[in-house]
Amino acid sequence: MNKLDLNNLKNEGVENVPMQERRDFLKMGLAITGIFAGGTILSAVSTFNTANAADFAKKYPYSPHYSMVMHQDRCIDCERCMAACVATNHVPNVPGAYRTTILEKDTPDAVGGKREFIPVLCNQCNLPQCTRVCPTKATYKDQTTGIVLMNIKKCIGCLTCQEGCPYNARYFNEEKKAVDKCNFCWDTRLSKGEKDTACAHACPAGVRIFGDLSKQDDPVFKTVHQIEKAVWVLRPEAGTRPNVFYTKG
Amino acid sequence: MTIRLITTVTALLALVTGLASAASYPEAPIVFDKPVTGVIFSHKVHMDKGLSCEMCHNRLFEMQAKKAQGNADFVMESLYQGKYCGACHNGSLAFAANTRCATCHIGVKGAKRLSDGGTQEETHEH
Secondary structure (H helix, E strand, O other), X not given: OOOOOOOOXXXXXXXXXXXXXXXXXXXXXXXXXXXXXXXXXXXXXXXXXXXXXXXXXXXOOOOOOEEEEEEHHHOOOOOHHHHHHHHHHXXXXXXXXOOEEEEEEEOOOOOOOOEEEXXXXXXXXXXXXXXXXXXXXXXXXXXXXXXXXXXXXXXXXXXXXXXXXXXXXXXXXXXXXXXXXXXXXXXXXXXXXXXXXXXXXXXXXXXEEEEEOOOOOOHHHHHHOOOOOOEEEEOHHHOOOOOEEEEOO | OHHHHHHHHHXXXXXXXXXXXXXXXXXXXXXXXXXXXXXXEOHHHHXXXXXOHHHHOOOOOOOXXXXXXXXXXXXHHHHHOOOHHHXXXXXXXXXXXXXXXXXXXXXXXXXXHHHOOOOOHHHOOO
């Protein structure tokens, strides 16, 4: 993935954002303020006002509409999230196998510090490429929660989904003989009544906030829709409508 | 009398050499790994800012690498209260400890790079 630095990037302008993309974000109560890094980052601010609040909370099609927002500048790469994920979801200890990881980018001249750490995981996209290209429907979008799930019995290991994923969020699990990916800890935590993912739970720095975008009083909803605060998504050009947001502060 | 003078001179010399060796600080950065992995402290960077040894080595830190991380209170909350690094990293003497997280925190990746041989945090490529 390209290096990312929202502070020092040149805004390539809203006019370069496709009309459909702009409409999609507006529906979510977010006005696009620009794209950066050759279109790999799209930033937006909330158009939220209490008058139409109830109206657009409905625009999140799932219930609960699980989502994560990352307070990116708080990430210290302690990697407790990764360790918790591995332990919870039995991710094998081999190179390239992860459900979530931390990217690093140098920012030697930035006021904010010399480096930035960027946590990444499956974006549980509203319009996922992976499910569209899977020939056996082994990967699919859960109708209720919107989580992108795997039915490993159907997976033939063709890795087409891996190529289709703009977030590098899938790996082949030799033990399962199937592709494995982040499912927001659906089987290991959420379906058992836990309220958050293992990674969010383990984060000591308040980076990963997990929640439900269909509820207005949810911390994730509130952060994403804070007035005048920029939030952004990664790889908007893929047009997949990700459900993982990033912000600072 | 002469003998006393010589003794004094020797004592003084010993003191001076003692000071000289005390004034050498470790070149390589110290990387804390508890409670979290990868917090960097570089003597060189701090000495270049014109700080004296005493500013840190009277009550803030002992002259022993990774001593402080044995204390249960070596956490951000203490820094915010002005302890340890927070004595200076309070927003007036130096950037505040609740800002620029990834300046002190080089993380698991940064710590690994340093232990894999690079002496300079800057030597890695991207």
